[in-house]
Amino acid sequence: MQYFEAKWLASAAHQDQWPEHDLPEIVFVGRSNAGKSSLINALVNRNRLAYTGKTPGKTRLLNFFVVNNQFVFTDAPGYGYAVGSRHSLIEFGILMEPYFAKRENLKAVVLVLDARRKPSEEDISMVEYAKTNHLAILAVCTKKDKLSYGQLKNQQFAIAKELKLNANSFLAVDSLKKQGMDEVWDKINETLSLK
Ligand code: GDP
Numbered sequence: 157m158q159y160f161e162a163k164w165l166a167s168a169a170h171q172d173q174w175p176e177h178d179l180p181e182i183v184f185v186g187r188s189n190a191g192k193s194s195l196i197n198a199l200v201n202r203n204r205l206a207y208t209g210k211t212p213g214k215t216r217l218l219n220f221f222v223v224n225n226q227f228v229f230t231d232a233p234g235y236g237y238a239v240g241s242r243h244s245l246i247e248f249g250i251l252m253e254p255y256f257a258k259r260e261n262l263k264a265v266v267l268v269l270d271a272r273r274k275p276s277e278e279d280i281s282m283v284e285y286a287k288t289n290h291l292a293i294l295a296v297c298t299k300k301d302k303l304s305y306g307q308l309k310n311q312q313f314a315i316a317k318e319l320k321l322n323a324n325s326f327l328a329v330d331s332l333k334k335q336g337m338d339e340v341w342d343k344i345n346e347t348l349s350l351k
Pocket of ligand 1: 186187188189191192193194195299300301302329330331332333
């Protein structure tokens with residue numbers, strides 16, 4: 157399936173800047189460098205859509221994109237950049253907590269994880285936020301091309317265990333070669349019952 161129509165809708169630092177619309181929203185979260193931008197771009201078949209979040213001044217915002225007039229993707233800031241920086245963690249919480257708790261359009265969370273790494277504290281918090289707010293969680297392990305099939309399965313199992321998620325809710329992708337995108341779309345559609 158190919159989704160060509162993807163356009164920037166808004167960037168928000170505060171609740172009063174969240175855009176108004178009637179579409180289901182899916183938020184993408186993940187540690188910096190996990191491959192979140194590459195995944196979003198591969199899903200919508202665009203090269204630089206999700207780089208808005210990396211331009212100076214927009215790194216700490218929620219960036220909203222309309223996809224095919226059917227969904228809104230919300231790109232959250234990548235976390236874990238300044239390791240141990242209490243201030244940046246608090247800032248991140250101030251941005252994310254109200255969004256998870258109060259955003260009525262929000263239906264699902266895509267947690268983007270580097271297939272080679274252990275989940276971080278923030279990854280664990282994201283799962284907790286999602287569970288607390290009864291949101292569907294889809295975990296996507298990126299960079300599957302960096303691991304053998306056996307290594308990938310072991311990693312997915314270990315990550316699922318650490319995050320206390322069902323290993324079946326994990327998908328693996330190679331965003332650079334755009335492998336695994338149909339499966340992610342199928343899962344998104346299934347989750348939102350749009351099929
Ligand atoms: P973000 O900080 O989470 O948005 O991460 P990026 O999407 O910018 O990706 C970080 C780095 O990982 C970049 O150099 C990407 O080219 C690379 N990358 C992302 N996804 C993949 C993947 O599936 N396979 C490989 N080999 N590299 C990837």
